[in-house]
Amino acid sequence: MLRLLPGIIDLVLTVVAIVDISLIDSSRVRGLPKWAWVLISLLLFIVGPLLWFFVGRERLEPRNHGRYAAEGPSAASPRSGPRAPDDDPDFLSRIAREQEQAQRIRDLERRLAERDDPTAGNPDDTKPAG
Numbered sequence: 001m002l003r004l005l006p007g008i009i010d011l012v013l014t015v016v017a018i019v020d021i022s023l024i025d026s027s028r029v030r031g032l033p034k035w036a037w038v039l040i041s042l043l044l045f046i047v048g049p050l051l052w053f054f055v056g057r058e059r060l061e062p063r064n065h066g067r068y069a070a071e072g073p074s075a076a077s078p079r080s081g082p083r084a085p086d087d088d089p090d091f092l093s094r095i096a097r098e099q100e101q102a103q104r105i106r107d108l109e110r111r112l113a114e115r116d117d118p119t120a121g122n123p124d125d126t127k128p129a130g
Contacts (some may be wrong), residue, residue: 010046016049017048018038020057022054029058040052
């Protein structure tokens with residue numbers, strides 16, 4: 001029975017790894033495509049499935065150590081994104097760029113209007129016909 005233990009461990013690890021690889025979302029797979037992880041798990045006894053669990057699989061939640069681990073926003077992993085749009089620096093910089101572009105467009109339109117009609121910007125320059 002003791003001689004069968006490594007084979008049983010390998011079989012269980014391989015089956016669990018392949019089921020996990022097939023069920024996990026592709027966006028959470030790191031390093032290689034899913035089919036490559038299946039091959040690695042099948043070909044490298046014990047090491048392949050362990051590589052999948054420790055290297056190839058991205059975790060959803062950060063690990064909290066200890067009984068009284070921090071909760072709330074400070075406990076979020078560094079990969080977790082901002083919770084609100086106004087907390088996202090990329091969103092804020094995009095809004096600022098869009099506002100600057102809109103202001104430039106308004107300025108250009110004003111200058112073009114002045115160029116087409118020089119008296120449009122200054123109504124006192126118009127002379128009555130007569």
